[in-house]
Amino acid sequence: MLVLELTLVGVAFGALYSLAALGIVLIYKTTGVLNFAHGAIGMFSAFVAYQFGVVQHVPAIVAVVLALAFAAGFGWLMERFTLRPLRERPVLARVVVTLGWLLVLQAVAGLIWRDTSYHIPLQVFPQTGVRIAQLTLGYNQIANFVVAAVLAILLALFLRRSPLGVAMRAASDNPTAARLLGIPINRVTSAAWMLGSLTAGIAGLLAAPLTTLNTTDLTILVIQAFSAALIGGLTSLPLTFAGGIALGVAEALLSLVVPHEFGGISNVLTFGVILAVLLLRRQVRTLAISAAGGEGLA
């Protein structure tokens, strides 16, 4: 029974990892950049929803729309003004810029909302749940899973079917050829960052009620997201979704096996997964290396 319950908790958390990872994969696929600010964007979006929904008592749906608008808008701004000018530079330079944004977002959120105090997150879904047999399934948990699954399917369909999605894939495979073929590379990149940040925002909104809403916890969700994304080889959306769920379940079940109450056990697991995937999956390694291009902060 406990195992089943923990598995369900794991699935709910894993769905969050999947959600966050989907955006990372989308951005990586189209631009070759790993967005370290992904978690920070989700964190900030959750705080925007908190500001409107909890502090100012705006209807929840409006708060959600505002928060997601922030996420997408921020993704667009970030790409347009701090990443696009670096297109000719090594990918690492752009990755360092996302690290800069991580610091900025965390600091601004700390200035506005104070990272130490406790914040009541905006509850998008009711805190209750349904009882099936002897198990309680929270609406939050169900929502996480459904939203993550639906988004994974929608994004995969979008990339495969819609003209913009196909253009995105072409842009990632060979940017120069894509430009020669008349694919509007700027619009494609903008779209990828907006969509990617939007999923970060959704993940942040859904994660806030399940974890604690402060400026750190959601920010470092990015590591779990990377880990899930790496399981998907940084390319496959369905595998990424499955990887996130698997990571969440493994984490939850590990708490059964490991007697000592470490705070770090999930991180050990995540780190193990990252290292294993990077060192063992040759394809991922070469992918990442070819995208890395140059070294150094220059």
Place this chain on the structure above:
Amino acid sequence: MSVLVSRPPAPRLARIANRRMAAARLTRDALEALISAGVLLVAVLASAVVQGYPLVVLELVLVYAVALLSLTVLTGYVGQISLCQASLMGVGAYLVGALMGHYGLSYWVAAPLSIALVFCAGIVIGLPALRLKGLTLAIVTLSLALLADYFLFADVSWLNNNSLGWRITPPTLLGHALDNSTGGGAALLYRVLLAATALAILAVARLRRGRTGKSWFAMRDAEIAASTSGVPIVSMKLLGFGIASALAALAGALYILAVGSVSPDPFNFAKSILLLAIAGIAGTRSLPGAVIGAAAYIGLPAVLQQFPNLAPLTPLIFGAGLIAQVLFAPQGIGGVLDATETRFFRVLAGVRRPATLAAEAAAAGVTGEPQEDDDGVV
């Protein structure tokens, strides 16, 4: 002019030009040594004038200059990114505390031991880096930093004294306690830190000038060509990780000496990112950059602390600064200084700018691609 095969028609002229440039370089080296000596002298004298809190701030600047030096070596010279340098620094500091606390070792034994252990740890961290680079190494080191946060600094009771952290009794040198609470002790402590930092900078400068540094640069610029030129890639990379980690541990050992105690906060993952940010802003390839960066890293929060509620501005400024640096000054402040100096001494040596040189070569019939004008600073 026949540049390709036979000697240039006037080798004498070439030799004169070379000699001029070599002379200019010597002048430049001499000037740099002079400036360094001047800064060192001022720094030594400072302890006679500065006391109390400002002196502690200066001590921390020295400590973090060594921490940034570790990024100079790793990121600037070896060309590898690390998001766990603050964690390594923390491990260095905690190890000193643990070795002193558990085994009653003297600080002067515990510190070198801690540095040696972290040197080995650095080589282990470097192992995956043999196969990974860039993006993937950033992920690995960031997750290592998080691991250290949750695990080493919070859970491993041997290392962190059951989560209490460590407070060390000030070690003595020549019969005097290195203790910030007494005026004389503070001045002596400051001088010890200054000596350690100066020696660390000197050591890195010598490495940079020697085979080790040149091999690192060659590897960073063109790894495959370096390997076919006989640079032992594996050992040079691991050596780079080891030395950078040892420098971080030295910074940690100096930190616990200066502060007298150690707690997890200065070494969490966010601090690692901040360190990398400030290293980037100050210029990862520049030694003066490391000192300037340390002054900013310690100075800015110290100033902001005077104003209520402005403390969180520090990461904001560093984050924004990092973005600006990548966008507008790829070599950072130190790189800008360096380029200015290079230009000055080239003018002094009467050497034409590269652009003119390339144009001339093209006019003389030397085929080649159009020159990328990077002004001589790569």
Place this chain on the structure above:
Amino acid sequence: MALCSLRDVTVRFGGVTALEDVSLELLGGELVALIGPNGAGKTTLFNVVSGIQRSNAGAVIFDQRPINDLDPTARARLGIGRTFQTPQAFGSLTVLENLLLPAWLPRYGGVLPDLLPLPGAGRARRAARERARGIADFLGIADTLERLPGELSLGRRRLVELGRALAAEPKLLLLDEPASGLDAAETERFAALLLRVRDVFRLTLLLVEHDMQLVLSVADYVYVLNFGKLLAQGEPQAVVSNPAVIAAYLGGASGADDGAAPEASGIAAPRESRSASGARGGQRR
């Protein structure tokens, strides 16, 4: 006696076979050219010899010992040097330092000689610097010693790279299209330079080159690769008049290679040194 030989070397990338059962021999002191259409596997062969690419099958023998398991650094130390199609100079080192480093490295004794002013350290550096200067004088790039490679024209960057390779005192030097981007007059001077490099430094040269004029004027022996297979070998004049080679260069040679290869090597009259080594004649051992 062969300085370096490849025996039935095969390299595959996924489903693509870049080299298939390639065998060749490089005799000491020879200037050997490797020619073939684009994509024939010439650079892959270079990578196999210099250790950047592992072969899936076959052996690389250097100085009578198999070196399949050695990494590029170890092979460089044994005496295999190379240049690259696009020059890969060390951009942040001056030309002098580019030439100095390979001469200096074999005397590398860890970090201590760098850190402490030990007596021997300065001597090693000075010796390496003298060698670097001598090479720069020989190549005619002495006036660029204090420059950064990025400031030089492509032609001179190639010379810097050649100098860097020479500084490591190689026995075998692999040159990957060293004359591409040079005009006719420069190519002619470059050909003279290559011969002087071979004679003065007493080394064996393997040259990948598209410029047939250059190949004809300098090469002692020529190997022709096509679609990863050895298509022909022999004296330069014989090879260029070989119908299979002509067909390969004009395209549509895929049907000709298997049948033509033995015939092609038959055209080449093996010289004494080669017949003594017993390696030629089209049969594989």
